[in-house]
Amino acid sequence: MRPLFGPAPLLPGFRLALGCALVYLSLLVLLPLSGLAFKASQLTVAEFWAIASGERALASYRVTFGASLLAASINTVFGLIVAWILVRYSFPGKRLIDALVDLPFALPTAVAGITLATLYAGNGWIGRYLEPLGLKIAFAPPGIVVALTFIGLPFVVRTLQPVIEDIEPEVEEAAASLGASRLQTFVRVLWPALLPALVTGFTLAFSRSIGEYGSVIFIAGNMPLISEITPLLIISKLEQYDVVGATALAVVMLIISFVMLFVVNGLQWWAATRHGARAAGGARR
Amino acid sequence: MSIEIRDIGKRFGSFVALHDVSLHIPTGELVALLGPSGCGKTTLLRIIAGMETADSGQVLFAGEEATHVHARDRNVGFVFQHYALFRHMSVFENVAFGLRVKPRRLRPAEAEIRRRVSDLLQLVQLEWLADRYPAQLSGGQRQRIALARALAVEPRVLPLDEPFGALDTKVRKELRRWLRRLHDEMHISSVFVTHDQEEALEVADRVVVMNQGRVEQIGSPDEVYTNPASPFVYQFLGNVNVFHSRVHGVWAEVGREHTAAVSAGEATAFVRPHDIEIEHRPVAGSLQATVQEVHAIGPLVRVELAHDSELIEVELTRERADVLALAEGQQVWLKPRQLRVFATPPPLLEEGGSGI
Numbered sequence: 001m002r003p004l005f006g007p008a009p010l011l012p013g014f015r016l017a018l019g020c021a022l023v024y025l026s027l028l029v030l031l032p033l034s035g036l037a038f039k040a041s042q043l044t045v046a047e048f049w050a051i052a053s054g055e056r057a058l059a060s061y062r063v064t065f066g067a068s069l070l071a072a073s074i075n076t077v078f079g080l081i082v083a084w085i086l087v088r089y090s091f092p093g094k095r096l097i098d099a100l101v102d103l104p105f106a107l108p109t110a111v112a113g114i115t116l117a118t119l120y121a122g123n124g125w126i127g128r129y130l131e132p133l134g135l136k137i138a139f140a141p142p143g144i145v146v147a148l149t150f151i152g153l154p155f156v157v158r159t160l161q162p163v164i165e166d167i168e169p170e171v172e173e174a175a176a177s178l179g180a181s182r183l184q185t186f187v188r189v190l191w192p193a194l195l196p197a198l199v200t201g202f203t204l205a206f207s208r209s210i211g212e213y214g215s216v217i218f219i220a221g222n223m224p225l226i227s228e229i230t231p232l233l234i235i236s237k238l239e240q241y242d243v244v245g246a247t248a249l250a251v252v253m254l255i256i257s258f259v260m261l262f263v264v265n266g267l268q269w270w271a272a273t274r275h276g277a278r279a280a281g282g283a284r285r
Numbered sequence: 286m287s288i289e290i291r292d293i294g295k296r297f298g299s300f301v302a303l304h305d306v307s308l309h310i311p312t313g314e315l316v317a318l319l320g321p322s323g324c325g326k327t328t329l330l331r332i333i334a335g336m337e338t339a340d341s342g343q344v345l346f347a348g349e350e351a352t353h354v355h356a357r358d359r360n361v362g363f364v365f366q367h368y369a370l371f372r373h374m375s376v377f378e379n380v381a382f383g384l385r386v387k388p389r390r391l392r393p394a395e396a397e398i399r400r401r402v403s404d405l406l407q408l409v410q411l412e413w414l415a416d417r418y419p420a421q422l423s424g425g426q427r428q429r430i431a432l433a434r435a436l437a438v439e440p441r442v443l444p445l446d447e448p449f450g451a452l453d454t455k456v457r458k459e460l461r462r463w464l465r466r467l468h469d470e471m472h473i474s475s476v477f478v479t480h481d482q483e484e485a486l487e488v489a490d491r492v493v494v495m496n497q498g499r500v501e502q503i504g505s506p507d508e509v510y511t512n513p514a515s516p517f518v519y520q521f522l523g524n525v526n527v528f529h530s531r532v533h534g535v536w537a538e539v540g541r542e543h544t545a546a547v548s549a550g551e552a553t554a555f556v557r558p559h560d561i562e563i564e565h566r567p568v569a570g571s572l573q574a575t576v577q578e579v580h581a582i583g584p585l586v587r588v589e590l591a592h593d594s595e596l597i598e599v600e601l602t603r604e605r606a607d608v609l610a611l612a613e614g615q616q617v618w619l620k621p622r623q624l625r626v627f628a629t630p631p632p633l634l635e636e637g638g639s640g641i
Binding site for chain 1: 371372382387
């Protein structure tokens with residue numbers, strides 16, 4: 001990286017670009033977040049703690065983070081399969097499937113929530129076969145997982161696709177010619193190459209799920225202590241004009257999300273450096 | 286170990302990649318599969334390595350049927366044009382890969398693996414790079430590591446797919462000499478694919494010239510260059526001047542005296558640019574031409590001449606060119622020192638060969 005006030009770089013506009021980026025990020029991200037922190041600072045520590053560790057709040061964290069974790073894990077497994085077939089194979093309808101993957105990005109989340117709730121409800125197309133088996137999906141915690149899985153899928157697939165494209169098929173052939181079985185090729189050759197992207201995809205899907213509101217409230221049933229997510233709890237506090245209480249919960253979520261993203265970024269950085277100056281090598285290829 | 290290829294056929298959809306190709310590769314030979322792109326040479330190599338299955342025919346390794354043996358059980362190393370190294374593994378681990386994936390009862394002990402890998406790195410003269418990652422190496426270094434990786438499994442056959450194709454000229458020349466020396470030390474049957482005739486002629490014990498899914502000629506580098514079996518081989522190996530009998534009756538007639546095989550009818554004469562003598566006055570069987578351009582290229586002088594509307598290329602030594610003192614627009618007479626006449630009209634290659 002170039003020193004901030006060093007000699008003029010070859011590409012002009014570094015200072016202008018940096019300025020734009022900082023202003024943009026400040027207006028969009030930093031300012032609202034500091035407002036949040038400011039508002040929360042009206043509470044004493046004891047009051048903050050009382051709100052943040054209330055019974056309903058704790059239950060909602062469990063639901064939110066538990067369901068998000070599960071949904072992101074499911075997406076990591078199936079997203080890998082989807083991305084793999086989209087890159088490595090050609091089959092009729094491939095472009096259609098490729099386009100379908102983006103649908104959760106574009107579809108209003110409320111529409112997704114209502115549609116999924118209808119499908120998985122006791123009288124829905126899918127729910128009617130699951131209900132007799134004792135599986136209650138819609139209006140119960142599993143419904144939250146379904147909704148979060150739906151909205152998280154494109155994050156995993158779109159993160160993995162370029163990475164899989166980057167793995168030459170020759171690498172697999174090389175492994176085979178050296179006597180490796182399919183399993184050994186996957187474990188020793190493909191998995192390490194995919195891991196950083198899998199972690200990124202997982203993180204993106206996970207963070208997206210934590211913040212999701214629209215689709216979940218239609219399918220969750222929203223029973224306090226059972227299927228109530230933190231964002232909903234925040235909204236209900238706001239509806240009771242308990243702005244400070246809502247802010248306190250928001251700050252808790254913010255801190256947890258931030259720490260997690262930080263850890264994951266650290267993991268990725270570690271993975272990247274372990275694979276040997278990938279940035280330097282990338283330029284040489 | 287010897288490799289026997291019997292009537293191998295392969296098609297991709299309606300495209301026929303190989304027409305009943307047969308080939309014998311004796312133990313310890315370094316064989317080049319040479320041909321233009323799309324001639325089927327890479328497909329043949331991949332069939333030998335077991336990465337592609339033939340539609341018909343047989344592959345025998347040391348007399349044993351190997352046609353349907355999976356790539357991982359054939360015990361062939363394979364060297365790819367773009368190295369195909371494992372990016373997330375250090376150089377050491379790349380070379381050790383083939384040993385580490387062996388079934389437990391055949392896998393050497395860790396100390397033995399270390400010893401063998403360091404021996405191989407010594408062999409390719411890159412010991413000092415053991416802890417680096419492929420991204421930190423130059424192209425030439427990567428290809429040498431890829432070779433060490435392939436050799437680690439003590440392959441019975443070593444197929445190389447355009448191993449020097451992605452390297453620049455200087456490194457390529459260095460590496461191919463080095464490969465030749467290495468081959469002489471290891472004595473593994475090696476098959477390498479190339480479209481570079483110079484490379485094939487310099488490195489290989491035997492050259493297999495392929496065209497459109499067929500073997501055109503098999504022979505030592507000297508044989509295929511000096512005694513091409515077909516017009517295609519003539520044109521593909523080095524520069525050549527092509528004369529049709531209609532136009533250049535004189536030379537086709539001259540050639541006919543030398544090659545009795547050609548019967549009456551359409552005939553084509555092939556003459557290498559360095560096999561044409563330039564004279565200031567007419568001699569028997571010579572062709573009149575006008576000097577158009579004279580280029581000095583290193584130790585050679587390349588003269589372009591026009592006969593009617595056709596271009597003839599002649600290469601002279603500097604000494605000879607000095608004696609002749611050719612000037613543009615000058616009238617001279619050309620006499621072939623050596624030429625071949627083929628009865629059938631040749632399938633013309635663009636630019637009359639791929640000479641460099």
